[in-house]
Amino acid sequence: MHRNDLLNQLRSYHTRFMDEVAYVRRAIAYIEQNENVFERAAPVHITASAWVVSPDHEQVLLLHHRKYGHWFPPGGHADGDADVLRVALKECTEETGVEPSQIKLIDSSIFDVDLHDVPRVGQIQAHGHIDIRFLVEIDDRLRIPGNNESHEVKWFSLYEVMQMNRFRSTYRMLEKTRNLRNPVFTLRRRSA
Numbered sequence: 217m218h219r220n221d222l223l224n225q226l227r228s229y230h231t232r233f234m235d236e237v238a239y240v241r242r243a244i245a246y247i248e249q250n251e252n253v254f255e256r257a258a259p260v261h262i263t264a265s266a267w268v269v270s271p272d273h274e275q276v277l278l279l280h281h282r283k284y285g286h287w288f289p290p291g292g293h294a295d296g297d298a299d300v301l302r303v304a305l306k307e308c309t310e311e312t313g314v315e316p317s318q319i320k321l322i323d324s325s326i327f328d329v330d331l332h333d334v335p336r337v338g339q340i341q342a343h344g345h346i347d348i349r350f351l352v353e354i355d356d357r358l359r360i361p362g363n364n365e366s367h368e369v370k371w372f373s374l375y376e377v378m379q380m381n382r383f384r385s386t387y388r389m390l391e392k393t394r395n396l397r398n399p400v401f402t403l404r405r406r407s408a
Contacts, residue, residue, distance in 0.1 A: 218298055219253065220320055221298065222298060222348070223247055223248065226247070229326045229359050230401055231329075231400065232239055235386075239330060242331055246260060250364055255294075256293045259343055260343065262293075263346070264349070264350070265291025265350070266296060266305065266349070267349050267350070269322075269352075269393055269396075270355070271355060273282075273376070273396050274398045275371045276393065277370070278369075278380060279365070279368070280369075286381060287372075287381045289389075290308045290312055291347065292307040295372070300350075304348070305350075311363055311365060312360050312361075313361035313363055314358060319353075320352060320354070321351075324350070327350050327351040327389070328385060328389050329347070329349070330385040331345070332385070341345065356371050362402060374390055374394065
């Protein structure tokens with residue numbers, strides 16, 4: 217995969233959220249101008265995450281990040297890999313401790329796009345992330361061992377998630393999850 221593959225995915229991605237529309241436009245412009253966008257050394261770089269839902273889409277799996285002290289979905293840096301879907305699935309496996317065969321990709325299309333600033337922590341300089349998110353399912357009856365990057369890994373109901381993570385992108389992904397459960401059908405106007 218090449219950065220043009222990600223650019224094509226972003227150009228064909230549609231969202232009803234205006235803030236996300238702006239993020240997609242900014243991401244495209246930045247990726248077009250910066251060839252090293254998949255490298256962690258770039259001041260703004262690509263990360264990929266998995267929005268993990270239970271099979272009934274009633275719960276979301278979040279990790280309490282050891283370094284940043286917030287609840288986040290599993291994800292991480294591309295580290296030179298331009299295949300963002302592969303990165304998201306790899307990070308999901310590593311950070312949850314769940315075998316890849318137990319992680320069900322719901323759709324290979326992008327689920328959400330977020331741009332955010334990451335503050336300086338210790339020796340890590342402040343930088344920016346272009347986070348590409350994908351939707352996956354994990355059986356909520358499975359043991360989720362996690363790894364050493366998180367204090368805790370826990371399922372939250374859709375109603376609890378915003379108490380744990382109040383970022384706008386979390387709200388967007390919750391709304392998209394609710395639409396999976398209760399799709400809104402658009403009526404087409406009949407042509408005369």
